[in-house]
Amino acid sequence: MSKKRSIGNKVANAKTTPGDEPGDKARKESLDERFPIVGLGSSAGGLEALQSFFSEVSEDSAMAYIVLVHLPPKLPSMMPELLQ
Numbered sequence: 001m002s003k004k005r006s007i008g009n010k011v012a013n014a015k016t017t018p019g020d021e022p023g024d025k026a027r028k029e030s031l032d033e034r035f036p037i038v039g040l041g042s043s044a045g046g047l048e049a050l051q052s053f054f055s056e057v058s059e060d061s062a063m064a065y066i067v068l069v070h071l072p073p074k075l076p077s078m079m080p081e082l083l084q
Contacts, residue, residue: 041068044075050083 042050050067057065071077 035062035064037064037066039066039068041070043070044072044077047079047082054083 040050040053046069050069054065057063067079067083069077069079071079
């Protein structure tokens with residue numbers, strides 16, 4: 001990749017390769033630390049399916065799980081405690 005760089009008051013063309021730019025090392029390290037995020041959704045009757053799913057997931061899956069459950073607004077739920 002050809003890129004113009006300022007040198008004092010002059011501009012010079014320079015060849016760069018990926019990884020040469022400032023911040024590329026930190027960006028690569030950040031990419032290496034990423035992990036998948038899994039979204040799951042169900043209705044109020046989906047507790048059994050969610051329990052079945054999580055019983056098969058390895059504890060060291062290195063994934064984050066977001067669970068969205070459609071519940072009536074005023075109905076108390078024990079879903080978080082039941083899924084733990």
